[in-house]
């Protein structure tokens with residue numbers, strides 16, 4: 001099958017890029033390896049407990065992103081959340097709602113894990129696990145950069161040395177997310193707690209947030225140093241390491257815990273450009289390693305890459 005544009009990754013960057021190109025009349029397919037959309041805008045259910053396990057909220061500075069957020073707010077997809085010097089937004093009923101709203105009407109193929117991307121003359125060949133190979137005229141890569149580079153390497157596509165060096169320099173911190181249920185009421189403030197110094201960097205009560213209406217469910221994000229050091233430990237081992245600090249913070253005993261390991265959580269160093277577009281090869285890169293290590297940065301990266309491709313397509317037609 002031949003595709004005009006393939007976007008790899010249905011996180012906020014990939015979906016905003018897809019939406020922008022689709023709305024301009026381009027034929028776009030998004031390939032996503034997971035069962036759901038959103039990437040690091042992620043919600044997890046454990047029994048009756050529901051957790052925002054990735055991004056907790058987002059902020060807005062840039063008018064281009066603000067116009068999307070206004071639309072989502074008017075549609076009830078996002079709402080303002082307490083706390084912080086800047087207005088914080090959360091999605092309803094949980095953070096993945098933004099991605100679900102964006103995917104509406106788009107050709108998003110879930111459980112399509114790309115394993116290699118190679119150049120085959122005037123088009124790209126994309127290998128997808130259990131789905132064979134598809135062709136595309138252009139590729140926009142929005143997976144975390146180390147993963148994107150692995151795909152090109154597997155397809156034996158060599159980037160020019162300077163570009164390869166620039167992209168290899170973009171690294172991410174891991175984050176262990178411990179999702180806990182409680183044997184009592186949490187005393188966490190509704191707007192969550194950000195901390196420095198200990199093993200726990202962030203704690204939020206998903207019940208107070210409205211994400212887990214029926215059951216107390218607390219998301220704990222562990223600090224980058226701690227997450228790096230203990231990344232390979234089991235769920236139970238990590239829980240025992242942080243139990244005392246967590247129970248003291250939450251004010252209730254932990255009844256159960258599930259660990260999610262984010263290998264690429266926050267971009268540690270970002271590229272100065274908001275995206276990379278290589279017109280001769282019709283290859284682009286976007287995501288939070290370009291726009292800034294947060295939801296807004298990733299969104300702007302996807303949006304601006306798509307605007308650049310859209311302008312090029314318009315020139316071709318004209």
Ligand SMILES: Cc1cc2nc3c(=O)[nH]c(=O)nc-3n(C[C@H](O)[C@H](O)[C@H](O)COP(=O)(O)OP(=O)(O)OC[C@H]3O[C@@H](n4cnc5c(N)ncnc54)[C@H](O)[C@@H]3O)c2cc1C
Nearest residue numbers: 009011012013033039040055056114143287288294295298
């Ligand atoms: C624990 C944690 C807490 C955070 N907290 C905040 C916060 O409070 N506020 C904030 O603004 N930001 C926060 N962030 C950062 C924010 O979530 C990210 O910057 C943003 O969501 C990144 O979006 P993206 O589209 O660039 O990448 P992603 O969301 O990672 O999307 C990339 C997508 O590519 C897919 N993919 C990867 N490889 C393949 C493949 N081979 N084939 C097909 N698909 C593939 C992935 O499954 C994923 O869906 C947090 C992140 C984490 C992990």
